[in-house]
Amino acid sequence: MDSDFSSRIWADKDKLLRELETALSRSFVRGDPLQRTTKQFAERMGVSESRAATLIHTESAHAAAEATAKGYKETGVSEYQFDASLDLKTCAVCGALDGKTFPVSARETGVSYPPIHPRCRCTTVPVTEFDAGGQRAARNPETGKTEYVDQGMTYEDWYEKYVAGESVEKSTESAIMGNGKQRNGGAAVEKTQPACRSLGELNTEYLEKRFGKLQTKELIIMDERLEHIRQRHPEDVELFEQYGADCALNPDMVLVDEKHEGTVFMVKHLPDTNLNVVTRLALDIDDAGRKNSIMTFYRIRDKNLRKLAEKSELLYKNE
Numbered sequence: 001m002d003s004d005f006s007s008r009i010w011a012d013k014d015k016l017l018r019e020l021e022t023a024l025s026r027s028f029v030r031g032d033p034l035q036r037t038t039k040q041f042a043e044r045m046g047v048s049e050s051r052a053a054t055l056i057h058t059e060s061a062h063a064a065a066e067a068t069a070k071g072y073k074e075t076g077v078s079e080y081q082f083d084a085s086l087d088l089k090t091c092a093v094c095g096a097l098d099g100k101t102f103p104v105s106a107r108e109t110g111v112s113y114p115p116i117h118p119r120c121r122c123t124t125v126p127v128t129e130f131d132a133g134g135q136r137a138a139r140n141p142e143t144g145k146t147e148y149v150d151q152g153m154t155y156e157d158w159y160e161k162y163v164a165g166e167s168v169e170k171s172t173e174s175a176i177m178g179n180g181k182q183r184n185g186g187a188a189v190e191k192t193q194p195a196c197r198s199l200g201e202l203n204t205e206y207l208e209k210r211f212g213k214l215q216t217k218e219l220i221i222m223d224e225r226l227e228h229i230r231q232r233h234p235e236d237v238e239l240f241e242q243y244g245a246d247c248a249l250n251p252d253m254v255l256v257d258e259k260h261e262g263t264v265f266m267v268k269h270l271p272d273t274n275l276n277v278v279t280r281l282a283l284d285i286d287d288a289g290r291k292n293s294i295m296t297f298y299r300i301r302d303k304n305l306r307k308l309a310e311k312s313e314l315l316y317k318n319e
Contacts, residue, residue: 019044024059035261050212050285053261054118061115065123069113072104072126079103079127082112086149086158087139089287094122099154101127119285138162142195143224196220199245202292206254206316207281211262214292215282219248221294233298239275240297243268248277248294255312262286263295264315267305276300 019041027037035053042052072080084090084098094116107113114122135148141163149158201217208214221244230237247268257263257278266277277297282290300308 023056024063027060033259035258038261049210050283054285058115058118058120061120062109065109065114068124069104069107075126077104077126077128080107080113080124081127082114082122083125084122084155085139086136086153086155088141088163089121090155091117093117094120095155095159097122098156099152144195144222145224195224196222196291196293197226199294200249202249207264210256210313210315211281211283213284215284215286215288216291219245219279219292219294225294225296229297232296236298239299243270243275244277244294244297247275247297248279251277251316252318253309253314254316255309255314258312265308265312267300274300274302274305276305 023037023041023044026032038049038053038056041056042049045052071077079101081099081101082094082097084094090098094114097112097116100112102112110116114120114124116122134151136151136153138147138149138153138158139145140147153161197220199219199221202214202219204214204217229240248266250268251266252269253265253267255265255267257265260280262281262283264279264281266279268275268277275297276299278295280293280295282292
C-alpha cells in the first residue's frame with residue numbers, strides 16, 4: 001500500500017503501515033463506516049482522531065483510485081478525465097484539473113491523478129467513444145442545495161458563472177425566525193450574512209478533547225437548515241425558537257454521532273420531553289473558514305434517547 005501522504009507525518013512507519021492495512025482491510029470487508037475505523041485506528045496508534053481521520057480518508061481514497069486505475073488497464077481504457085466536485089470545498093488545484101484528460105499510462109498520483117492532497121474528494125471517469133451527455137451535480141454556493149448543470153461544465157466554468165458571477169439562486173429569508181435579532185433560549189440570534197445566523201459560542205473544552213482543535217467557538221445555523229426544520233419538523237418550530245440555541249450552548253448531555261464525522265447530539269431535558277440539536281463541528285482538518293453549524297432539531301422521547309445514549313459515546317453530562 002502506497003503511503004505517500006502518511007509517511008511524511010507519522011514517526012513509526014512500519015507500525016503505521018501494518019495497522020493501516022489491517023484497519024482498511026477490515027473496513028472494506030465488513031463495510032464499517034470510516035468514522036468507526038478512524039476511532040479504532042486512533043486508539044491503536046495513540047493519536048488524535050482528527051489526525052487519524054485525515055490518514056484514513058486519504059488512504060481509502062487512494063485505494064479506491066488504484067482499483068479504478070487497475071480497472072482501466074484491464075478493460076483497455078487509454079485515457080481518463082479528472083472529475084472534481086462542483087462546490088466551494090474544492091481547492092484551486094483540483095478545480096483547475098477538473099475536466100482535463102490524461103493518458104492512463106502517464107497518470108501520477110498527487111499530480112494528475114487523485115488523491116491530489118490529503119482528504120481529496122476527486123475521482124476520475126474513463127474517456128470512451130460514447131458520449132454519455134446528461135448533467136452533473138453541483139452544490140449551490142448560496143443555499144448549499146444540490147443542483148444539476150450541463151455535463152460539459154468544468155469547475156472553472158461553474159465558479160465563473162455561479163460564484164464570481166451573478167446567476168446564483170439567492171436564498172430566501174426563513175419563515176422560522178424573521179429578520180434582525182430575536183431571543184433564542186436566552187441567546188441572541190443575529191443575522192450575520194444572508195445565508196446564516198449566529199447563535200452564540202459553544203463551550204469547546206470537552207469537544208476539543210474528543211475532536212481536536214476546532215476552528216471557532218461560534219455556532220451558526222444556515223437559513224437552509226432553518227427551512228429544513230420548518231419542513232421536516234413543523235411541530236417543533238416553536239420549541240426551536242424558544243430553546244434551540246440554549247440547547248446547544250447549555251446542553252444537559254452531548255453524544256457523538258457515530259455515523260457522521262465531527263457531528264454531535266446536544267440534548268436538553270424539559271419537564272415533558274427532550275430536545276436534540278444535531279451539530280456539525282468545524283474541525284481543524286476541515287476547509288478553512290467553517291463554523292460550527294446546526295444541522296437539524298427535533299424532540300426525542302425518553303425511550304429513544306436511552307437507545308441513542310446506549311449506542312453513542314458520551315462526551316458530556318450535566319450532573
